[in-house]
Amino acid sequence: MSDSQGPFLGAELSDYRRERYIWYMWEKYIRPVKWVAFGVGIGVGCTLLAGRQQSDSLVRSATYWKRGENFYQGMGFVWDEETKDFKVLYRPLFHCKGQLGSHEAHLIACAPMHSFDEILPYAAIDHDAKALAIPGPFAHDPEWNLPTTINALPGSKPAVIASTASSTSLSGYGTASHNQYKAKFG
Numbered sequence: 001m002s003d004s005q006g007p008f009l010g011a012e013l014s015d016y017r018r019e020r021y022i023w024y025m026w027e028k029y030i031r032p033v034k035w036v037a038f039g040v041g042i043g044v045g046c047t048l049l050a051g052r053q054q055s056d057s058l059v060r061s062a063t064y065w066k067r068g069e070n071f072y073q074g075m076g077f078v079w080d081e082e083t084k085d086f087k088v089l090y091r092p093l094f095h096c097k098g099q100l101g102s103h104e105a106h107l108i109a110c111a112p113m114h115s116f117d118e119i120l121p122y123a124a125i126d127h128d129a130k131a132l133a134i135p136g137p138f139a140h141d142p143e144w145n146l147p148t149t150i151n152a153l154p155g156s157k158p159a160v161i162a163s164t165a166s167s168t169s170l171s172g173y174g175t176a177s178h179n180q181y182k183a184k185f186g
Contacts, residue, residue, distance in 0.1 A: 058135035064125050065116040070094055071129035074119075075138040077150050077176075078110050085174040086150050088113050089138075093129035113152075113176065150176040 063074035065088065072090040080087050087110040098105040122130070137148075153175055 056135075058137075059130075059133045060122040062122070062133065062136050064093075064120045064122060064129075064133075065090060066118050066120050066125075067116050071120070071125045072116070073133050075108065075136065076148070079174075080110070086113070086176045087111060088116065091132075091134070093125065093132045152176050 065072040065074055071093040073093055075089040075091060077086045078089045079085075089108065089110045091108055092106070096103075096106055096109075103109075122133070125133075139148075
């Protein structure tokens, strides 16, 4: 056999067929799978990005409180059965060690609203506090139809332990209420 007969004869024929077979397999099986895998990767990436944006939105929409130099993330309001008043349920946005004569180490605590200096937007808290903020909401009740915030009631006085009703709230107790006015529901 001479070289003038072309690449399709003898040993070269098997090399040609091998190349054609590899190309055929690539076109028929591998290329479509590659595009499916690429599509799945794009879909997963978009889903993760959307989830991250939703999580960021929930973190940004939370309530943040400041007391002294420390920042706290409000988790909601809790009704204190002993004092018959609302308190702020919060997370310290720092490592809260116990302090002699003050408090135990804790991750979540509650305090009266008047014990905080101010309410802040997410943008106003420092970088270290932002790193510890988590997305909410922290409660779920499908039948809840009152606002999730509470309003201070005029003329109400906080009590250490409530024994008599002396408030303009619906129950007659407390210095704040989810409702704007007692007469609205009376």
